[in-house]
Amino acid sequence: MLTGKTILLGVTGGIAAYKAATLCSRLVGLGATVRVMMTEGATKFITPLTLQTLTRHPVATDVFDERDASIVQHIDWADSADLAVVAPATANMIAKLANGLADDMLSTTLLATTAPLLIAPAMNVHMWEHPAVVDNVNRLASRGATFVEPGTGQLACGYVGKGRLAEPDEIVDAVVAMLTAPKPLAGQRVLVTAGGTVERIDPVRYITNDSSGKMGFAIAEAARDRGAEVTLVCGRTETTAPNGIRVVKAESAAEMHEAVMERLAATDIVFKAAAVADYRPLHRATQKMKKTTDQLSLELVRNPDILQAIGEWKETNGGKPFVVGFAAETTDVEKHALDKLNRKKCDLIVANNVAEAGAGFGSETNIVSVYGQGGLVEHVPQMTKRAVAERLLDIVQADVKGTVKR
Template sequence: MSLAGKKVVLGITGGIAAYKTPDLVRKLTAQGAIVRVVLTDSATHFVSELSLQAVSGHPVSTDLLDPTAEAAMGHIELAKWADILLIAPATANTLAKLANGIADDLLTTLFLATTAQVVIAPAMNQQMWKAMPTQANINRVQQYGAFLVGPADGEQACGDVGPGRMLEPEAIVESLMTYISREQPLAGKSLVITAGPTRESLDPVRFISNHSSGKMGFAIAQQALALGAKVTLVAGPVNLPTPVGASRINVESADQMLEAVMSQVANSDIFIATAAVADYRASDIADNKIKKNADTLTLTFVKNPDILKTVAGLPNPPFCVGFAAESQNVEAYAQKKLADKKLDMIAANDITRAGLGFNSDANALHVFWKDGSVELPPQPKTELALALLNLINERYQLQHS
């Protein structure tokens, strides 16, 4: 698919890769796109307005408060005009602003004001890319609905070698064309997704819980929306922004999560249980804070409801996908859960693998169904979520064909 007729606002930030943007504009216009360029103040040190105006055929915008721009196509009008907001290169500083809703220049204001599809091509030093704040910001802007292209891995201008290079202009255009032409195989489907941990109270100030961050479930919700699904996200106590377009129900305990799920699941086509639900809760919750009066403390626990098994046991259940986070005998435990709970599919991960699983932005899954399995290798959770959803849709279609 070409970009013919697509209105693209290209936002350029102050990274060395900005020198490649005149070529990027040429390649976008060669595919039929209409391109208008926005430069941040720091970007003007790396590429000239004149060169970008020459290749785009339109004046370049730089100032949020430019009186002439406001008279013609100000930031709100430009935000409404765009079909695509492409930010390339996107520096670590700009990503931090986007992730936190800071609008202190024309480009970041456009990001907040537009309903266009946002595409981001990061470019920065490899250590800056790997830094935890940057990865958190990347995760957040993706949850806002932005699509990430790159970065590439290789030698950088500073002499370091590693991930962080902006993709070459040709690769950015190809990725953009692939993205806008993608199908929406989940259009018309309703998904209920659980995510995060549960908290089971012991007294007014204490609870038991687990290390689940909710990132996998939120990534699945984000990608399901991109594939056209209607998504209800039942979330335990996590500090993650709601994917744009999802309906979110916040819960604390397993009982609350069960109630929320059962209120939604009757009208759903697919149920994906990524939440790490506590297996047990205290048999009695103390009315007052438990005091430290002895060297030992004995508590009695009772089983929590099995939400996934309850849903799978309904007279007309949705397509049920479970998750199994295991520290040993991963395949055996996963297949046992698949059979015992009468699931359609289960995705298992080995929590002992370094850098994957709980609180990480990456994971790997071994997915099982009744007569087959597929291993999904280590990758960012957003990409893993897409691969898993494509697999779920494939099995769902086979079951309903």
Template sequence: MLQHKHILLGVSGGIAAFKAAALASKLTQAGASVKVIMTEHAKQFVTPLTFQALTRERVYDDTFAEKDPEKVAHIDIADWADLFIIAPATANVIGKAAHGIADDMLLTTFLAATCPVYFAPAMNVNMYQHPAVVENMNTLKERNYTFIEPGDGYLACGWVGKGRLAEPDEIVAFLEAEEKAHTPLAGKKLLVTAGPTYEYVDPVRVFTNPSTGKMGFAVAAEAAAMGADVTLIAGPVHLNALPGVKRINVTTAEEMYNEVTKIYSSMDIVVKSAAVADYKPKTILAQKAKKQNGDMDIPMERTKDILAELGKKKTHQLLIGFAAESNNIVEYAKDKLERKNLDMVIANNITSEDAGFRSETNRVIIVQREQNPEDMPLMTKTETAKEILARIENMLIKDA
């Protein structure tokens, strides 16, 4: 959830500043761009060079060090930030923030920030419980600033109690949960279908296709990470369960149709990436068919068109389909979009060596109503999933 986020880390002067270095590293590892502001007192514990090495960014520590004459530094980085975390937040910084005092780079930036701001307090237990500190924290909470609770335990001063800065991993998890809770997908019920179906001729022979289910699983995993309530209906695949995703296993097109239609009315979004058989044998032989001289004819009949049925019954849902084609890709995708009452079609050329079935990458064309088709570059299936979900988010925002 923090990937590509712009995170401003404010470090004030307490012994817990050493943990802020680990926090900067963890945030960077999570894919965020991190810029650090240090107070003069913070530099008594950790050097700016430490944070510069960890973030590969300039460290800000002087309100008057205006290195770019075209920008006012504390306004520029306040505008740059997607979120602002002050860790450790000392009693001094909390008090000044509560009273609008801006006598250093950290506090002037705080007052200029319009993004979410989080305070992670760290101080002696008696300081943390002092009425003035409690009042200052309550003042900030009333202004919709969020506090990341400190831990209980042995403190650097020798006391035991509440006041230890939350561990870097805990802070990262807290920020990820906050980001997840505020995405357009948060709480939305999202159904993904993935993989092939098996249509049996006899107990040992099936009609199927080479789908691995990786694309659908990538969509399910990314949607769950973005806060959606995800149900994954999977055909026969060799993929592990996904954390936070409800999985329903099916084998045949009929089973997939039954499971999808059973829960469709309760869904907000459906991403149907499964490669469902269009035909199945009219009769399934009870015993294995023995080899015979000459050819073998197997009468076939149509399976139910799941996506078309969902399009007919659509009320409030966003309905996304996939189109695996070998020619006329955009034309067929547009036709599918209209004919099946879809909101978006993800089309790909199955004849391409680096895309389609059994590949680790995909090269898709995204077709939406009243928009020009988007020919996407070669991406991993996870990257493709993120692009798909980004467009779903835009549709949710537009419809809100």
């Protein structure tokens, strides 16, 4: 089942490290090539020799222990992986991964890999519930990491509660699902716009908005992981664009309009998540403007309406692509969303109240309502933007198949 797949298995320093032996055995039995990396703490609970014997491959414990001069081991292993698994994952390792720390073989390799990440936490119940751990888990989930939830029961420390490592067979099932599950968007070409546009006043000043691009990035990542060929057209953003995605930079609304329209004919689904400036300065100074008066008036003109243009193009080109618009509102969310849905000829509108806590620009979470021609399709409660993206893709896939009210 896993023949031809290479799995990086990170083992960290908790009592549950002994279960890594069973996990290795199961994965190798399914045909996978398993490369184990252990933290120093993990070697106190189970020996590298045990896991080396089970996997038939050397176990890495020290980033400076370079055995082959022709490669840099942690980069070579990072590049070779189809999937990275951390089991057990301590609170310490989760914190490292959430904050980009790289101070040992495992954390360094995981920072270098572009493979999907599966994390199986194991720790004391109070540690698992600590706000810092919860925040780190949510941060990793928002970046696309998958978690195998810890089980509830008797813990090694004597407590009874949630925190014990999931059973090896449960972790194996998650590995198999991630590596062999069908890709529902395979063959589909998805275009996502993200971030805010920049409308220059002069070389050092501009008009923009608070959009971070995080929602668009989450949609692009989720579509990529479902097998789609993704193009991301982005303006000003706060974070780095996801790997494995074609990125097109478009600073202004006019540039984004051009980038989107020239790609529509080769697109099946559009998520227009960017916050595009409605207006731009009529005149753009070529040099930095100096303070010469107490007041300054700027004359603004309308920018091209990208979502409107997409809807009109769709109407004259056989009803494709499938168009998902976004409406960031502060009042009368449903009224404005349905009006936008109809005026701009979208298939779906995703609306949120950006004044609501947990749903605003720059937040790691979102709260949205999805509308179609039949009204409200679904209200998605507060969750990470990656989780919201996954739900939106579920709705779009069902709608494309004709099973969602529109």
